[in-house]
Amino acid sequence: MTENESPALKVALAYHRAWTTHNFEAAMTYIAEDIVCQAPAGRLDGAEAFRGFMGPFVEIITHSKLIAAFGDRTTAVLMYDTDTIPVKDAPGAECITVEDGKITHMRIIFDRLPFDAARRAAPGG
């Protein structure tokens, strides 16, 4: 389905465009208060926990590129590449569930290893 045919993809892309252009507060308007996010480090419950996870990441992005985006009525999958200050070429993938225009569930996958290595290499890290 294209964005026009998939309500979930439309929301996923609007959210994606917002955070990849550093409009994090705009991105948060697509996040349901009771979102459940399954992230590499574990489960996050609620919009505030999600904000604490995603907000700091958005601040370190220097470049992003959408690799693929698909969706149906309730589900969308995005894959993208990002460059960040500590790690270049840090791709991610998200599978999101949309209800009433808000993202209620997100499964997000990325490789934490280079971020961990960068942190260890940093002064005081």
Add this chain to the structure above:
Amino acid sequence: MTENESPALKVALAYHRAWTTHNFEAAMTYIAEDIVCQAPAGRLDGAEAFRGFMGPFVEIITHSKLIAAFGDRTTAVLMYDTDTIPVKDAPGAECITVEDGKITHMRIIFDRLPFDAARRAAPGG
């Protein structure tokens, strides 16, 4: 698109079913000789390099579950969860390109950190 409407998704799912049921040689029949695979550790060129990356992973899988699968004529995206011997709950995402029934490009994302931690914790690791 459904599997019947997307030739790329059909190949992606056939490949996926093969390796998740430990039929790795059957899975390899969907891999183009000149596949380029962008994996977390870097770029792999060719089917033999791909075999060296994916073969050992298939051997440690104990359970797998498809989370999402979408595709169009030439591209498919899969997200799945796997349990492995060293790491439980090790999800992955793949964006694949299919040409003439074979996978010619794969971008695969997963979190290497828990695998690295398991290796460090293992005797002699």
